[in-house]
Amino acid sequence: MARAYNFCAGPAALPLEVLEEAQRDLVDYKGCGMSLLESSHRGKQYSAVHEEAVANIRELLGLTDDYAVLFVQGGASTQFAMVPMNLLSEGTTADYTNSGEWAGKAIKEAALLGNVNIAADCGGDVPTRVPAAGELQLTEGAAYVHITSNETISGAQWKVFPKTSAPLVADMSSDILSRPIVATDFGLIYAGAQKNLGPAGVALVVIRKDLADRAPADLPTMFRYATYIAKDSLYNTPPCFSIYVVMLVTRWLKKIGLENMFRQNVEKAGRVYGAIDASEFYRGTATKECRSDMNVTFRLPDESLEAAFVEDADALGLKGLKGHRSVGGIRASIYNAFPPDGIDTLVGFMRDFEARKG
Numbered sequence: 001m002a003r004a005y006n007f008c009a010g011p012a013a014l015p016l017e018v019l020e021e022a023q024r025d026l027v028d029y030k031g032c033g034m035s036l037l038e039s040s041h042r043g044k045q046y047s048a049v050h051e052e053a054v055a056n057i058r059e060l061l062g063l064t065d066d067y068a069v070l071f072v073q074g075g076a077s078t079q080f081a082m083v084p085m086n087l088l089s090e091g092t093t094a095d096y097t098n099s100g101e102w103a104g105k106a107i108k109e110a111a112l113l114g115n116v117n118i119a120a121d122c123g124g125d126v127p128t129r130v131p132a133a134g135e136l137q138l139t140e141g142a143a144y145v146h147i148t149s150n151e152t153i154s155g156a157q158w159k160v161f162p163k164t165s166a167p168l169v170a171d172m173s174s175d176i177l178s179r180p181i182v183a184t185d186f187g188l189i190y191a192g193a194q195k196n197l198g199p200a201g202v203a204l205v206v207i208r209k210d211l212a213d214r215a216p217a218d219l220p221t222m223f224r225y226a227t228y229i230a231k232d233s234l235y236n237t238p239p240c241f242s243i244y245v246v247m248l249v250t251r252w253l254k255k256i257g258l259e260n261m262f263r264q265n266v267e268k269a270g271r272v273y274g275a276i277d278a279s280e281f282y283r284g285t286a287t288k289e290c291r292s293d294m295n296v297t298f299r300l301p302d303e304s305l306e307a308a309f310v311e312d313a314d315a316l317g318l319k320g321l322k323g324h325r326s327v328g329g330i331r332a333s334i335y336n337a338f339p340p341d342g343i344d345t346l347v348g349f350m351r352d353f354e355a356r357k358g
């Protein structure tokens with residue numbers, strides 16, 4: 001079977017060896033006579049999977065015992081609300097940076113729940129970008145400072161994180177584990193799994209445990225981080241199969257090494273940006289210093305050419321290059337699992353398309 005080059009923004013490409021292992025084990029998990037899909041979340045097969053997923057993430061992020069790794073349902077969108085529900089106590093203010101659509105959604109939820117200060121706003125800037133750390137107008141005694149480490153739609157990424165005295169909270173949905181970070185500089189990190197970590201259905205939350213104590217006493221059980229910490233994300237039935245695939249993906253990533261993965265990501269993205277910069281036909285949409293290594297966004301001279309580009313690419317097995325419906329253009333999402341040889345194919349196609357239509 002010929003695998004397509006999958007440029008989808010999420011759910012996104014998974015490592016082939018992970019898919020193959022999940023396939024091999026699907027019906028009869030490790031000889032136990034049943035699928036993991038059918039197994040108890042309290043049974044020994046699943047328990048080992050859950051523990052390894054947590055351990056792999058702890059190791060990859062270099063977490064200390066002060067931090068907990070949680071698996072929560074409802075996607076990153078639920079975290080837009082859970083973060084302020086738990087951390088934004090009455091009478092305090094949270095600082096949010098607006099860098100585009102995803103930051104905007106996080107801000108909208110927080111503003112429903114408490115006081116929000118927009119510490120920097122470049123959400124509407126063209127070319128798109130994220131704020132520079134020095135631009136932030138922070139609130140004295142803020143409950144936390146929220147950033148969106150990678151804007152999946154606009155293709156703008158924080159390269160250097162701000163140093164803040166309030167706990168730093170980051171939506172890392174589209175670049176979690178794509179590069180080494182000092183995770184202990186953050187109070188809380190969250191990410192929907194379906195880009196760099198695994199399938200949809202689970203969101204990862206990494207939280208400095210003391211922050212969970214801030215939640216108001218009347219917050220319902222399933223919305224409290226403290227519940228997930230106390231019960232190791234097993235208060236209720238977790239999305240077992242999604243977590244199983246996260247375990248396989250993080251095992252795969254440990255074999256490669258996060259530094260190597262990062263180098264490969266920079267190299268992959270650099271080749272696409274190189275092709276954009278070498279041409280008058282393609283135009284990148286993010287400022288150069290903020291260009292995302294995960295989502296490469298660009299435009300062609302007009303929308304009819306963009307439609308033709310997406311269609312011709314699709315016919316060649318280059319799938320999912322259409323930009324987000326809210327902004328149009330082209331977006332090549334090239335997360336960890338996107339294979340480097342697919343970049344050669346894309347760049348070759350870009351040159352060929354320009355030669356034909358430019």
Ligand code: PMP
Binds near residue numbers: 148150192193
């Ligand atoms: N934040 C970012 C940066 C995203 O890219 C996305 C999804 N594309 C979300 C949040 C929302 O994630 P979910 O669909 O898991 O709710």
